[in-house]
Amino acid sequence: MNFSCDKCGTTFISDHALRDHRRQVKCFRTAYKPRNGRVMKPRTNAEIILQCSTASPFRTWKSNFNCVFCRVQTNDPSTLRSHIATRHENYDVQTAFYKKLGKEFLKIDITDLQCKLCFMPIQNFESLTYHLKNDHQQPINSDAQLGVLPFKLNNGSIWKCTMCPNEFKDFVSLDKHTSEHFQNYVCDTCGEGFITESAMIAHTKIPHENKYNCSRCVATFSTLEERNIHVKTQHTSTPYMCVYCKDKPRFANWELRKKHLMEVHNYKTGADKYECATCQKSFKTRSGKYNHMARTHRIKKDTELNYPCHSCPKAFTTQLFLDKHVAKKHFDV
Numbered sequence: 001m002n003f004s005c006d007k008c009g010t011t012f013i014s015d016h017a018l019r020d021h022r023r024q025v026k027c028f029r030t031a032y033k034p035r036n037g038r039v040m041k042p043r044t045n046a047e048i049i050l051q052c053s054t055a056s057p058f059r060t061w062k063s064n065f066n067c068v069f070c071r072v073q074t075n076d077p078s079t080l081r082s083h084i085a086t087r088h089e090n091y092d093v094q095t096a097f098y099k100k101l102g103k104e105f106l107k108i109d110i111t112d113l114q115c116k117l118c119f120m121p122i123q124n125f126e127s128l129t130y131h132l133k134n135d136h137q138q139p140i141n142s143d144a145q146l147g148v149l150p151f152k153l154n155n156g157s158i159w160k161c162t163m164c165p166n167e168f169k170d171f172v173s174l175d176k177h178t179s180e181h182f183q184n185y186v187c188d189t190c191g192e193g194f195i196t197e198s199a200m201i202a203h204t205k206i207p208h209e210n211k212y213n214c215s216r217c218v219a220t221f222s223t224l225e226e227r228n229i230h231v232k233t234q235h236t237s238t239p240y241m242c243v244y245c246k247d248k249p250r251f252a253n254w255e256l257r258k259k260h261l262m263e264v265h266n267y268k269t270g271a272d273k274y275e276c277a278t279c280q281k282s283f284k285t286r287s288g289k290y291n292h293m294a295r296t297h298r299i300k301k302d303t304e305l306n307y308p309c310h311s312c313p314k315a316f317t318t319q320l321f322l323d324k325h326v327a328k329k330h331f332d333v
Contacts, residue, residue, distance in 0.1 A: 105182060
């Protein structure tokens with residue numbers, strides 16, 4: 001099995017079989033049964049890493065780090081490492097993969113990492129896999145995913161990626177970033193990566209065209225990166241927006257927006273904030289003001305009175321208002 005697919009990890013006995021696989025199979029789907037190949041399981045590599053090193057498995061819940069073997073949880077990674085070392089020293093590797101993990105990768109803490117076979121201290125995760133495979137001839141398959149997400153939790157004050165020099169302000173940001181180093185499946189439309197096939201399939205069911213909305217204006221974007229660039233360039237100095245104007249103008253401070261609301265939209269600071277420009281009657285909502293103007297003064301913004309009454313000269317802005325008028329004034333018709 002010397003020929004492997006670089007997208008899904010399936011290995012084949014010949015180049016012809018690999019090319020046949022690439023022609024006929026969508027590589028982000030691994031649930032099929034290959035005719036003459038086998039799918040390599042990342043969990044096998046993960047089991048070897050747990051068995052032969054001091055890497056400590058853990059899971060997270062909100063701001064706490066949880067033991068995967070019992071219900072102990074703490075916000076101090078040092079306490080959790082000490083707990084696993086004393087209470088679960090000779091744990092069964094299979095039990096580390098708890099039921100809710102599914103096909104997701106297991107999180108491991110590689111602070112103070114050592115090889116259990118020779119007790120040699122190891123500086124980083126890449127050195128560990130190389131050491132186990134080459135110095136101890138452990139059957140780690142380099143063509144398959146390793147099945148674990150490595151973190152150096154230290155004492156919980158520094159959040160630095162173990163795969164690159166990036167640092168983060170909290171564990172949530174570090175966790176999201178670390179997953180990007182192990183993306184098995186990539187969306188062809190937006191380029192977002194996922195560890196598991198199910199996560200990628202769920203993502204592809206969401207329409208990609210303009211799915212990212214700007215919370216500060218009416219603009220929409222097809223990718224998250226485009227929206228972030230828009231927010232950073234367009235909304236840095238003018239955070240206050242008028243939600244009533246079609247073009248959604250923005251203002252540098254609240255006072256400027258308030259002045260705009262009072263001058264353009266007859267905004268008031270009391271209970272009845274919206275005043276009719278014709279009869280000076282006030283309303284609590286903007287829609288109430290415009291409904292009054294449309295019904296009483298036959299003034300409607302940007303549109304016409306498209307629903308005329310056939311029994312009298314009056315006309316209305318909606319079918320609902322027309323029906324109410326007919327029921328009240330022309331019930332005998």
